[in-house]
Amino acid sequence: MKEALRTEIENALRALLDAAGDADPLPDFAIEVPRQKEHGDYSCNAAMLLAKRLKQKPRDIAEDLKARLGDAGGLVANLDVAGPGFLNVKLAESGWQDLLHDIIEAGDRYGQSESAEVAAAKTGDARPKVQVEFVSANPTGPLSTGHGRQGILGDCIARLLEATGWDVTREYYFNDGGRQMRVLGNSVKARYLESLGLAAAPPPTALEDPEKNWVEEVDGLPVAFPSDGYQGDYIADIAAGLREAEGDGLVDEPGEGRFRDEAQRVIFEDIEGTLKRIGIEFDVYYNERSLYDEGKLEEAITDLRAAGLIYDADGATWFKATDRGLDRDRVVIKSSGEPTYLMPDIAYHREKFRRGFDRVIDVQGADHIEQFPFVREATDVLGVDGSRVELVMHQFVTITSGGERVKQSTRKATFVTVDELVDDVGRDVFRFFMIERKPEGHLDFDLDLAKDKNWRKNPAYYVQYAHARTHGIERKAEEEGVPMPEARAFDAGRLELEEEIELVKKLATFPEVVANAAESREPHHIAYYLREVAGLWNPYLQDGDRHRVISDDEGLTAARLGLALAIRNVLASGLGLLGIGAPERM
Numbered sequence: 336m337k338e339a340l341r342t343e344i345e346n347a348l349r350a351l352l353d354a355a356g357d358a359d360p361l362p363d364f365a366i367e368v369p370r371q372k373e374h375g376d377y378s379c380n381a382a383m384l385l386a387k388r389l390k391q392k393p394r395d396i397a398e399d400l401k402a403r404l405g406d407a408g409g410l411v412a413n414l415d416v417a418g419p420g421f422l423n424v425k426l427a428e429s430g431w432q433d434l435l436h437d438i439i440e441a442g443d444r445y446g447q448s449e450s451a452e453v454a455a456a457k458t459g460d461a462r463p464k465v466q467v468e469f470v471s472a473n474p475t476g477p478l479s480t481g482h483g484r485q486g487i488l489g490d491c492i493a494r495l496l497e498a499t500g501w502d503v504t505r506e507y508y509f510n511d512g513g514r515q516m517r518v519l520g521n522s523v524k525a526r527y528l529e530s531l532g533l534a535a536a537p538p539p540t541a542l543e544d545p546e547k548n549w550v551e552e553v554d555g556l557p558v559a560f561p562s563d564g565y566q567g568d569y570i571a572d573i574a575a576g577l578r579e580a581e582g583d584g585l586v587d588e589p590g591e592g593r594f595r596d597e598a599q600r601v602i603f604e605d606i607e608g609t610l611k612r613i614g615i616e617f618d619v620y621y622n623e624r625s626l627y628d629e630g631k632l633e634e635a636i637t638d639l640r641a642a643g644l645i646y647d648a649d650g651a652t653w654f655k656a657t658d659r660g661l662d663r664d665r666v667v668i669k670s671s672g673e674p675t676y677l678m679p680d681i682a683y684h685r686e687k688f689r690r691g692f693d694r695v696i697d698v699q700g701a702d703h704i705e706q707f708p709f710v711r712e713a714t715d716v717l718g719v720d721g722s723r724v725e726l727v728m729h730q731f732v733t734i735t736s737g738g739e740r741v742k743q744s745t746r747k748a749t750f751v752t753v754d755e756l757v758d759d760v761g762r763d764v765f766r767f768f769m770i771e772r773k774p775e776g777h778l779d780f781d782l783d784l785a786k787d788k789n790w791r792k793n794p795a796y797y798v799q800y801a802h803a804r805t806h807g808i809e810r811k812a813e814e815e816g817v818p819m820p821e822a823r824a825f826d827a828g829r830l831e832l833e834e835e836i837e838l839v840k841k842l843a844t845f846p847e848v849v850a851n852a853a854e855s856r857e858p859h860h861i862a863y864y865l866r867e868v869a870g871l872w873n874p875y876l877q878d879g880d881r882h883r884v885i886s887d888d889e890g891l892t893a894a895r896l897g898l899a900l901a902i903r904n905v906l907a908s909g910l911g912l913l914g915i916g917a918p919e920r921m
Contacts, residue, residue, distance in 0.1 A: 393420025432827035453500035469698035491858035520595025522564035526574035767795035801869035805903035825893035
């Protein structure tokens with residue numbers, strides 16, 4: 336409806352400008368929904384944009400535009416010039432009613448579109464390629480709730496981009512190099528030696544504050560556990576598995592050998608299983624070690640040095656970021672010869688574009704926001720337009736129960752895992768709660784609400800129940816021998832109640848909501864929208880006397896069944912964009 340109105344306004348504007356002898360392009364006007372319903376369905380600011388150009392008062396231009404638009408071929412019921420020159424538009428109810436036919440006919444394609452960026456970047460039939468990298472958790476432990484939020488956010492962004500025409504690749508950067516993997520291997524070896532009685536476990540106080548309380552020996556046995564080691568029970572479980580398989584045959588094996596490799600294998604297998612549980616599958620797992628093995632780090636350093644942006648000082652190698660407008664320079668190779676996190680990230684981003692992506696989207700936690708500008712500037716120097724690299728940053732997750740925050744500690748490995756939350760609330764509720772807030776805001780995961788099975792209270796169930804009720808209506812119709820209408824085989828004009836028109840108007844905005852959510856990389860708008868649709872549909876059905884769907888009036892019955900089908904399509908499509916099931920029964 337909005338696009339049809341835009342076309343009519345564009346035609347009227349062209350005629351208006353031609354009459355004034357102005358052949359320049361049309362202004363980039365906006366059509367928006369007014370905050371107050373009495374102002375109409377849409378408001379257009381075109382007249383105010385032309386005032387200076389035509390040297391006329393905006394209200395006079397708006398009056399001219401109003402006259403030229405008329406009823407826009409039956410699309411418009413009323414036009415009104417308001418304020419400094421806004422043109423307020425009320426569309427004819429027949430236009431809204433007839434939209435139901437289009438929604439039902441489109442089925443699961445309704446809401447899909449081709450974004451302006453996709454249209455501009457297409458080459459023939461080839462869609463532009465975008466890589467969405469997310470989760471990319473180090474294989475050092477189970478996925479935490481923060482990883483879970485990032486996983487759902489990244490997956491939903493990918494789904495939205497696919498719905499708007501992008502060729503999407505979901506990628507997990509497998510960070511299996513560097514210091515944290517050595518610490519992981521040494522942690523497992525320490526637990527292995529403890530299980531054989533060859534080393535002692537450090538006292539709990541040492542683990543709580545390793546800088547101050549660390550000890551070297553307990554009861555005559557050496558403490559092999561690293562002061563910054565990984566402490567979770569899963570480390571002891573991996574060590575026990577190695578002891579069962581190898582006995583004491585690994586006593587002389589270095590922590591970076593078999594211990595690290597086995598820990599990485601077991602933990603990443605667990606991570607993959609968790610991701611599948613919450614409906615996430617990756618197209619590519621990119622191995623960090625390949626950057627080392629294939630000389631990509633050295634190549635990037637060489638090219639940055641040739642650009643005059645690498646220098647050596649204090650035994651370390653630095654990226655001269657201040658020459659790119661950043662506030663400080665950054666170490667890329669430590670004095671020990673080991674790369675910092677920044678250097679592999681720079682090389683990795685260069686490789687992303689070498690693989691043919693037109694755009695790259697990094698979904699990362701707030702702890703990465705400081706590093707991102709350095710990666711983008713270095714990538715820009717290495718021959719890639721840095722503006723094609725985006726960061727979608729999300730804040731952390733807190734869990735509350737009984738009004739109290741659930742305490743978590745990464746150091747002590749007492750954090751709540753994704754698997755534990757999914758066990759408690761189920762996949763669909765987990766996904767809905769993780770996506771219903773804007774990414775840059777902190778997310779308070781209300782465990783009590785998430786576990787509540789009452790559809791009136793739990794927002795995920797509220798939306799799913801609205802969808803399930805459309806199937807319940809269809810089952811009722813079948814029982815009474817009433818056929819479901821074909822897409823264009825009913826008179827939508829029978830839907831005359833204000834609340835019915837409001838429902839159709841809400842359904843009409845779905846394609847725009849999807850397009851905007853994809854463009855802004857903000858899937859929470861879909862969750863908000865679904866709650867709004869459910870918030871109109873569930874109360875509508877509660878008033879069984881006024882809104883009886885199946886009645887003796889065949890024409891009205893067919894129209895209301897058509898409304899139920901259109902609502903089903905939109906709710907199912909929206910839930911699909913969030914990776915959430917659309918149940919037929921609840």
